[in-house]
Amino acid sequence: MKKLDKLVIKAFLGPFAATFFITLFVLLMQFFWLWVDDFVGKGISTGIIFKFIWYQSAVLVTLALPLAILLSSLMTFGNLGESFELVAIKSSGISLLRFMRPLFVVAIILSGIAFLFSNYMIPVANLKSRTLLTNIVNSQPAFDLQEGVFYDKIPNYAIKIGKKEPNDTVIRDVIVYESGGSLQDNFLIAKSGVMRLSDSNKRILEFILKDGWRYEERGDRYGSLRTDYIRVGFKEYKKEFDLSALGYQGLTNDSANMNNEKMLSMRQLNKAIDSFQIENRKIDRETEKTTFSILPFTALFDTAKNLKFPVDTSAAIKKARRFEDLLPDSVRQAVHDGTIGLISSLKNNVDANQVNSKEREKRLRRHKVEWHHKIVLALACLVLFLIGAPLGSIIRKGGLGMPLIFAIVFFMVFYFSTTVGEKLANEGTLSPFAGMWLATFVLVPIGIFLTYKAMRDSQLFNKEWYTRVARIISSFLSHNPFR
Numbered sequence: 001m002k003k004l005d006k007l008v009i010k011a012f013l014g015p016f017a018a019t020f021f022i023t024l025f026v027l028l029m030q031f032f033w034l035w036v037d038d039f040v041g042k043g044i045s046t047g048i049i050f051k052f053i054w055y056q057s058a059v060l061v062t063l064a065l066p067l068a069i070l071l072s073s074l075m076t077f078g079n080l081g082e083s084f085e086l087v088a089i090k091s092s093g094i095s096l097l098r099f100m101r102p103l104f105v106v107a108i109i110l111s112g113i114a115f116l117f118s119n120y121m122i123p124v125a126n127l128k129s130r131t132l133l134t135n136i137v138n139s140q141p142a143f144d145l146q147e148g149v150f151y152d153k154i155p156n157y158a159i160k161i162g163k164k165e166p167n168d169t170v171i172r173d174v175i176v177y178e179s180g181g182s183l184q185d186n187f188l189i190a191k192s193g194v195m196r197l198s199d200s201n202k203r204i205l206e207f208i209l210k211d212g213w214r215y216e217e218r219g220d221r222y223g224s225l226r227t228d229y230i231r232v233g234f235k236e237y238k239k240e241f242d243l244s245a246l247g248y249q250g251l252t253n254d255s256a257n258m259n260n261e262k263m264l265s266m267r268q269l270n271k272a273i274d275s276f277q278i279e280n281r282k283i284d285r286e287t288e289k290t291t292f293s294i295l296p297f298t299a300l301f302d303t304a305k306n307l308k309f310p311v312d313t314s315a316a317i318k319k320a321r322r323f324e325d326l327l328p329d330s331v332r333q334a335v336h337d338g339t340i341g342l343i344s345s346l347k348n349n350v351d352a353n354q355v356n357s358k359e360r361e362k363r364l365r366r367h368k369v370e371w372h373h374k375i376v377l378a379l380a381c382l383v384l385f386l387i388g389a390p391l392g393s394i395i396r397k398g399g400l401g402m403p404l405i406f407a408i409v410f411f412m413v414f415y416f417s418t419t420v421g422e423k424l425a426n427e428g429t430l431s432p433f434a435g436m437w438l439a440t441f442v443l444v445p446i447g448i449f450l451t452y453k454a455m456r457d458s459q460l461f462n463k464e465w466y467t468r469v470a471r472i473i474s475s476f477l478s479h480n481p482f483r
Contacts, residue, residue: 012103391454
């Protein structure tokens with residue numbers, strides 16, 4: 001490896017590592033911002049949160065990697081251009097393409113790593129993070145008893161306290177309403193009490209109530225008007241509540257999401273796509289047979305073709321204005337009703353088959369889209385490098401200022417075109433290939449154009465060049481003979 005190659009790679013690796021972790025952190029925070037309401041107040045342990053962050057970070061790697069390559073290549077070539085090192089290298093007879101070659105090889109290696117990561121690691125990370133997210137979202141909030149508000153998250157109970165002392169243990173003006181499965185309602189009213197967790201089981205909440213009344217009303221399930229009403233006073237009463245239904249439960253396992261297309265590798269996607277196509281062809285053949293079986297006359301032979309002396313019906317046909325006029329009056333209504341019934345049955349069968357066919361095609365499209373998605377995200381590392389490197393040599397600005405602005409602009413073009421293409425492909429407006437490769441079709445010509453301009457030392461982003469052009473146009477307009 002030549003010293004020039006070492007210089008370029010060394011100048012690239014530092015900004016790349018920094019921008020990659022910063023980008024990954026920003027994407028992770030953006031994801032948490034969308035789901036923050038489902039995480040707060042559910043008593044989720046720190047271990048569960050860090051486990052989810054670990055898996056979700058792995059999911060976002062292939063999205064952070066292209067942006068990091070784009071930004072770091074912009075910064076690298078911008079820094080070299082700003083310090084006139086790029087000018088010195090070009091003046092020594094080394095072309096821009098030769099100067100880009102070591103980083104181009106690095107970009108190819110990173111694209112390969114991104115593909116392997118997307119194919120083998122991300123399906124597992126997607127499965128684990130989706131399972132954890134489902135469990136977190138479906139978890140009940142942790143126990144949080146507020147003053148003057150009925151708390152009804154504990155099954156079959158509604159609890160209200162008038163006041164809670166600063167130590168969160170002594171409570172006053174307590175009301176407990178219990179509604180069980182039987183026809184029975186219970187009320188507990190107490191002036192004060194103590195709230196604590198059981199010593200033997202931390203999932204059991206104990207209320208030690210003092211100076212209160214217990215009201216019990218029992219109904220009759222057979223509709224009798226008889227109702228038992230019981231009122232019992234107490235000096236001290238112990239009531240226990242089971243808190244096991246609150247907080248993180250982890251009831252959903254990985255098997256619930258294993259068939260999702262985002263949890264599959266390319267080999268599994270190929271196998272699933274082949275299975276869907278075979279299944280669709282089989283169902284289409286069975287649907288065709290079912291449709292013909294609804295119309296009984298399709299199985300009958302046309303005996304009129306075998307008549308030696310065909311009956312002359314031309315006069316009757318000319319006289320009849322409608323098909324019904326050719327039928328005898330005795331069977332006309334029966335034929336009409338039978339035809340309506342056959343058509344209704346056929347319509348219902350066609351509608352049901354159409355709905356099933358659309359669902360099957362939608363499922364097949366999603367799997368094809370995911371297959372292309374793994375390749376597109378890996379290739380995006382190379383495509384965005386072909387934009388960042390020549391663009392950095394043109395703008396000749398280092399740091400995080402100007403490069404960050406251009407990086408955000410081009411990454412937004414990539415991200416939105418990929419998102420729109422994926423949506424159109426899932427809806428069937430575009431084919432999975434056209435939809436998922438839309439961003440590549442848009443950005444590759446831009447990269448070629450920027451490389452061409454950079455090789456010719458274009459002043460595409462030079463403010464002085466635009467100022468001179470504006471002066472020339474202004475001078476021409478001021479001396480315009482056609483005014």
